[in-house]
Amino acid sequence: MASEYEMSVNDYIGIIKHRAVLVSVCITVILGLSVLVAMSIPPVYESSGTILVESQQISPDLVAANNNTFADERIEVIRQRVMTREHLEAIIDKYNLFSSEIRRLSVTEKIDEMRNAITVSLVSAAVKGRGEVTIAFRVGFEHNQPEVATQVANELVTLFLDENIKQRTERASETTEFLTQEADKLRVELEILENRLADFKQAHSNALPEHQELRMNMLSRAETELKEVDRDYKAAREELRFNELEVKAASAGVASKAGASGSAASQPQDLDSLKAEYTRLLSLYTEAHPDVRAVKRKIAALEAARGAGNGAVTSVSLDIAKAQARVAASEASIKSLADQKQQVLAKIDAYEAQILETPQVERGLVTLTRDHDNARKKYEEIRTKEMGAKISESLEQENKAERFVLLEAPLMPEKPVRPNRKKVVAMGFVLAPVGTGALVMLLELLNQRVRGVEALASVLGRRVLGTIPYIHTRAELARRKRLQALILLGGVLLIAGLLVLVHFLYMPLDLLVYKALSRFA
Incomplete structure (x- = not known):
């Protein structure tokens, strides 16, 4: 009875030699595709500005702040106000965004793309007694053109700063107006009670x-x-x-x-x-x-x-x-x-x-x-609060309260943030041997040929008495030489392509050689 044959290292080497052309072609194709994909993906540039959340300039012990909410909450509220359909549509029309797409986008789709391209990230710091506190935030915009990304980022930063001033001023004005109305109501009520009290005293003046x-x-x-x-x-x-x-x-x-x-x-x-x-x-x-x-x-x-x-x-x-x-x-x-x-x-x-x-x-x-x-x-309390609200409103109007200050204006991006071409090419180097090996294994599973004397003895269950080596013809030898020349040429081209990629994507070759030699010097 024939026993199951286990392939040895020599068998695997023989398979690789037999599939050398296929292995070379697969590796070359996968590497070429990875390079092509890395070069064909359009670059995405991001321009961002940093806005500092500056605390109130006048001591809160002297003048109470009108807005006691956390900075991250106010930033989120302002973000929702800035990213409204009206604002985004105005920016899209002003800079003609998303007009060079392959398919024509509707206004809603453009606004969705715009929202996905806007980034707002908070910058926090540990403050003693208060924990993590938001001290600044970044507003950025991503686009395939660095000039457009910078212009739109500046627009967004301006909108954030203006919307903050508008929101705080409106809130202070509304607070003052509300307290004034409540004070007037309480004043009328107080006058009515004073008249009732005076009438009562006058009616019972002899029994007070x-x-x-x-x-x-x-x-x-x-x-x-x-x-x-x-x-x-x-x-x-x-x-x-x-x-x-x-x-x-x-x-x-x-x-x-x-x-x-x-x-x-x-x-x-x-x-x-x-x-x-x-x-x-x-x-x-x-x-x-x-x-x-x-x-x-x-x-x-x-x-x-x-x-x-x-x-x-x-x-x-x-x-x-x-x-x-x-x-x-x-x-x-x-x-x-x-x-x-x-x-x-x-x-x-x-x-x-x-x-x-x-x-x-x-x-x-x-x-x-x-x-x-x-x-x-109640009337005195409301009047006191009204005076505080008026002072707070004056602080907001004179920009003396907590405010947003532009710390770093959006600059022209020098490098794209996406894609990472190095990672794409590196992924190709990983996928090339893995994919080639998977293809070779699949072909070998589909092919039922017997390889070597030991495999034949395992299949027949008998001992092999002698073997006749394979005799190559002149045509086969010539074809092998041509194949070796092609493989050598492909290797040279592959190395040249890798050097080009390293030169343009990672570091110029002269600088790389200089750094390498400086380590050994």
Whole structure:
């Protein structure tokens, strides 16, 4: 039974020799294709500018910043605003981008290509206490023409800078406008509450809590006045009863001669005493006071009695007239004291009603005052924020707040960023032997020929007694020489092509030789 034959190294060498032409052609073709692909891919140039995120120039302790968002968030918002259809379409039309394509692109497709060609990369740095912070960002554009890439990159950088100023200014203006409107609303509300509070105080002016102590003092004073009026009222009643008794006694003729003579002698003295008493009372009280009015009536009665006694003789004696005058004065004094008592009682009732009403008034006043204070505090807070917003708006308008500063303007790119021709050619050097080996293995699997004595013995299961070597003809030898010459020529051309590629893609050959010799020197 034949055993399975395992190929040796000599068999592989024999296969390579047998397929030498195919191997050479495959390697040459793959290397040539890789070089052709590397040279045929159009170059892509990228021009980019660096924009620095500069912090606020004035200390935040003096002027608070209006925008407290992170820089990367603002950059992303600005990027979305810059890469709108309107802006990109204007740039495409201005520089006639994507017009040399093989197929005609629609406007939407051009805008998509434009967005894919724009690059925005953040530059971060570690800041103590804040972690990774964005300090700058790069804006770039890729195109197959370096001039166009530079021009478009400058346009994009300008758009980013302008859009940042526009956004921050608009935000500051909107903030100021909003706070101004809110302050005006709160001012109207505050005025309404002030009017309500003033109307309430005016409607309950007699029961305001701040006048409670005054009302208590006035009530105490009224009670004291009531006690004095009661005392005077009782004294007037006693005086009335005494005067009535005198009138009765004088009418009955009880008065003695001595009494009559004494009264006649004392009449002028009594009139003078009453006038002195009247002067004293006027220094203490007003003319409306009951005591003043009573003394005044007594003086009037005595003067009337004196005039009647001097002018004509009447049937009534002077004592009766005096007594009747005192009775009339006492009655008038009692009536006046009674009226005064009623007035004092009315005042006491009014004070007591006001004192009882004060807690209810105080409750309503506290509610209105609390609403007024809250509205005033809100109004003051909004006004403070409004002033801060106006200062922030001034900072933005004068470009003193956080801003974007062009650190590096886009420059003309000297080398393309894509494709990497060296990598493409290197990939060809890798694919050439791999592809050739795969092709040779596939052909050998499809070919069932027997190679060598050992393979034949393995197939037949018998020992080979002898072998006859292959005898080449002259034609075969000549063909082999021509093939060797072609292979040698192909190798020379391949080496020359590699040297050309190295010269143009990697480094000039004279410089490469100089560097190599300098290492050995």
